[in-house]
Amino acid sequence: MIMSAILAMFIDSITVILFLAAVTVELAQLLKFDPVPVILAEIFCANLGGAATMCGDPPNIIIGTALGYSFSDFINNTGMIAGISLFFVVLYFWFCFAKKLKKSEAYLEQIDSFPDPSQAILNRMCFIQSTLIFLLAIVLLVSHAYTHLTVAFIGVFIALLTLVCAGSQAKDLLKQVDYKTLLFFVGLFVVVGGLEETGVLEIVAEWIANWSNGNIYLMVLVILWVSAVASAVVDNIPFAATMIPIIRMLAQSQSVPLTTLAWTLSMGTDVGGSATPIGASANVVGTAVAMKAGYPISWGKYCRYCVTATLLVVMISMVCIFVRYV
Amino acid sequence: MIITISREFGSGGRDISRALAAHYDVPLYDQNMLSEIGIDESYDIDRINQYDEAPRWMIRSRTVRGLTNSNIDNIAMKEFDFLREKARVKESFIVLGHCGESILKEYDPISIFVNASMDLRIERTMQEFELDEKEAYALTKKNGSQSQDVS
Numbered sequence: 001m002i003m004s005a006i007l008a009m010f011i012d013s014i015t016v017i018l019f020l021a022a023v024t025v026e027l028a029q030l031l032k033f034d035p036v037p038v039i040l041a042e043i044f045c046a047n048l049g050g051a052a053t054m055c056g057d058p059p060n061i062i063i064g065t066a067l068g069y070s071f072s073d074f075i076n077n078t079g080m081i082a083g084i085s086l087f088f089v090v091l092y093f094w095f096c097f098a099k100k101l102k103k104s105e106a107y108l109e110q111i112d113s114f115p116d117p118s119q120a121i122l123n124r125m126c127f128i129q130s131t132l133i134f135l136l137a138i139v140l141l142v143s144h145a146y147t148h149l150t151v152a153f154i155g156v157f158i159a160l161l162t163l164v165c166a167g168s169q170a171k172d173l174l175k176q177v178d179y180k181t182l183l184f185f186v187g188l189f190v191v192v193g194g195l196e197e198t199g200v201l202e203i204v205a206e207w208i209a210n211w212s213n214g215n216i217y218l219m220v221l222v223i224l225w226v227s228a229v230a231s232a233v234v235d236n237i238p239f240a241a242t243m244i245p246i247i248r249m250l251a252q253s254q255s256v257p258l259t260t261l262a263w264t265l266s267m268g269t270d271v272g273g274s275a276t277p278i279g280a281s282a283n284v285v286g287t288a289v290a291m292k293a294g295y296p297i298s299w300g301k302y303c304r305y306c307v308t309a310t311l312l313v314v315m316i317s318m319v320c321i322f323v324r325y326v
Numbered sequence: 327m328i329i330t331i332s333r334e335f336g337s338g339g340r341d342i343s344r345a346l347a348a349h350y351d352v353p354l355y356d357q358n359m360l361s362e363i364g365i366d367e368s369y370d371i372d373r374i375n376q377y378d379e380a381p382r383w384m385i386r387s388r389t390v391r392g393l394t395n396s397n398i399d400n401i402a403m404k405e406f407d408f409l410r411e412k413a414r415v416k417e418s419f420i421v422l423g424h425c426g427e428s429i430l431k432e433y434d435p436i437s438i439f440v441n442a443s444m445d446l447r448i449e450r451t452m453q454e455f456e457l458d459e460k461e462a463y464a465l466t467k468k469n470g471s472q473s474q475d476v477s
Contacts, residue, residue, distance in 0.1 A: 014390060178391075277395045278388040288393035291400040294364040296377070298397065299386060 004042040005049030013046040013282035021289035037097035043286040051270035052082035059240035059269040070145035081320045085313040196245045205249035227268025232275040240269045260325040267317040275310040277302045327418040328435035330426030335469035336447030339440040343422040356422040363404040
């Protein structure tokens, strides 16, 4: 769980879960235990870890870039909330699954047959290059507030560096770029821009302002819980993109700190998606990997554990935001 | 020899497939595939049956990088891979439903579509499910597009 959360802070959660879920399934087959509880916990912690940093989850990248926040801003704010939540989430999943995951006797039988990790490295030079590029990306992201490099520039720079190091394989790498997702983002920002220009978002912001009557507690409540519920059923990326102009208008009209609303939106959209199997991409990938290995996870099984965990984290987020920012 | 059988609900496709399998002494792959495709033994196969040849709920599923959370789709893909592997190693078998005629097209199977008049289908449904005529008609009509057969 902790590895999942930490990896998801720097690597996109889909990649983290693709890797961890596959490893979990292999271990489960080797050590004869049910991997489903472990995969569910990994999925949830990956989404939570992604909420801690600016690069961990797409909504955070969008919020940070649009509102001018840095990597350290996210670490100091959503990172703190995610860290506190992670502690309680680990306890929660421990209580839920401890009895299901007793130490397997197969562990002692199989220990001599465990593969040597170094055998997985097929090309030592490529492995070293990839590791160095990854570490450089982290350093650039962590320090971008001082270097004044945008996250977008860092992303493109790292991509170009990877292509240069790939040499003859660069063409194959370019073919694997997810152009559909890039076009999706282009279209998304065009649509959100249209909603903003036509005044639709202003109407939503006014409704929130009128309903809350300028009360910041109610504003935080609405934004946090509506974001969480909406993210559970629709993609959190367009939701976050649409809410940014709304919270900007609210901050201006109601004289409410924009940072408070930004961290609220970030936690709501990042965590809410964990509640259902379709709420976040990591959930889809994790359940698909489990099913392909012969362990189907139904909606009922998934929601039984993850809805409660999501409610727990949203409540912790609400308390943290009220105590620290309001 | 590969025989694929598709059928209308209530037309007797399953009975025909069993008879053919017994006659030619070859395996018949139907819902029994679920126990062959690698579902972990801790799962109740009878409960997993609900996913077999079931229509996908679009609203409850998403696809990310070619991976889907839909158990219905994933089980279907595993079953398709199972059938393709059986065909690849030149095993003779009969497959009932499961889009057999489409996914095994390259192996040039003998494809049979079983249909029957509505009256006969209702009559068979009434006998198999112990329903009255009205209920049997409703069930037959409901399952018409899914081409499921009575057991």
